[in-house]
Amino acid sequence: MNNEKDLEIIRHGLSHIMAAAVEELYPDVKFAIGPAIDNGFYYDFDFGKGKMSEEDLAKIENKMREIIKKDLKFEKSELKIDEAIARENKSGQAYKQELIEDLKKEGEKKVSYYKLGEFIDLCRGPHVGASGKLKSVGFKLTKLAGAYWRGDEKRNMLTRVYGVAFADKKELEDYLKMMEEAEKRDHRKIGKEQDLFSFHEEAPGMPFFHPKGVIIYNELKKFWLEAQKEFSYDMVLCPSMLDVSIWKQSGHWDHYKDDMYFIKAGEGEKAYALRPMDCPGAILIYNNSPKSYRDLPLRYAEPGLITRKEKSGQLGGLLRVQQFTQDDAHIFLTENQIEDEIKKVIALIDKIYKPFGLEYKAFLSTRPDDFMGEKKVWDKAESELKKILKDIYGDNYGLKEKDGAFYGPKIDYQLKDSLGRTWQCATIQLDFQMPGKFNCQYVDETGKEKYPVIIHRTIMGSFERFMGILIEHYAGVFPVWLAPAQIKIISVGEKHIEFCQKLSREFIKENIRVEVDGSDETVGNKIRKAVNEKIPYVLVIGDREMESVRLAVRDRGAREAREIDKNEFIKEVKNKIDNRE
């Protein structure tokens, strides 16, 4: 029992056993669904008014182990669909009843049940023969969470019990250890340890970047700016607060009002909104003078400060914040420039992601229910994006139904954090609506006025989110070009401090970031601190170094120092920085 399919059956079996255990412990419980998932399983229960807490997990887990020990058979039976509906109705299992009614609508004629001891549950199967088969399996109930019935926030909140499960106990141990390691890479933890940023109650979900964090932030921004220039973008900067009227004009008032912050200085004063996105600013600049087809594609890029009111409970470190800087751009172009331009944007994404060695995947997001404009235009745009994705990625891209923006379909790029959760970073959005709403125009070859198409795009998504992903990607061991301190100079004794400072000035002149540790500590302790700070190069300076032009350099990760000529060393470090290594 080792391959993925067997594991899925095991996990599914455990979820069934958990339901049986829960029924024994809480006879009034109502059952929803309990599937196998990556690394484990869950089951959604409705405990009614009964409160559950994490202490109950151990109780449920013990009961599960009892059931496994009893080696009960999973007995399959079938019922005609109407009989099944009647049974669930009679026993008051409303969620099961709804599930079966939906199956009936889909044309199912019968459903299968699996009985385990006294517990019987609607289930498609297959199952292992008997619960005793799971004796050697390694599993653990891990957490309790709320989950809406059918993922719909207007419906009941159920209690979801999560478990992890693997073929044997050793694999479970390995997995738990791996998760422990992953937690060490958490950007929030590293952000604290390395003094990169903090959060405060006075501005929830809005990061405060400390000096070392700003160094990384600025390096990322510099890299990004260079790439924009290379791809012929013009930079613009717009206010982050605009009159409410423009948000009514853009449609954000109707579609996005609940996620915006509004400002009114006083009675009778103008009402402003903090911008939740940058597009109206770019459009105002575009409209400031007449445009010709010769100007297109016109690319306005802006590292734009954005503020979004997130519902409580949705924030998370740097990955989900309320105020952030999007590495935004708005490209105004003609319809027949779309394919070419989107391919250019994708090339830019590759260029920016590549040096970091990040793994990413593209997704096509299609028309949402809450859309603006004509279906025909949407269909055309979607098929165009599909063709582009197919050209570039073959079948290796995903689909997110109904996940487009209200003004057009989009291509999203997802990156993973240390715990394997995915985050959208780059996005390329086609927009056929805003130009009309704002009367953006250009004059074509025949002198006729036409609406351009707008592409909204970001590459990193936001500097904040991208930085969070990178911290976890590197586990805080930043490449030389990003490292807040690139060199640490350690004095052996007091009489070497002055020489250390002189040396540090030489590095600073070469635009190398350097720190001197001249504290009253032993050399060993100072080295230990520098190593823990993950500084790429550590230099120990004593009598020997003062007497020659050679340096004792301890490279990050190395156990021993090497000797190198000072100028050669400077060249080596500068070379790494220039090549963004």
Place this chain on the structure above:
RNA sequence: GCCGAAAUAGCUCAGUGGUAGAGCACUUCCAUGGUAAGGAAGGGGUCCCGGGUUCAAGUCCCGGUUUCGGCUCCA
């Protein structure tokens, strides 16, 4: 917003109703060091905020804030 949990020194955390603690960090002194923790002394607290119960609350109860794990959302 919803379900569950957490909040104690700068950091990591201990403290089950009776005088607020440890390690690291910090300051000072001694030691003047050679590649992963030298020694000693000292300073540092709104125990998240507000109410309640109690002779007595960091600890129990209620409300709020923030953070964390999920759900939903994420233009």
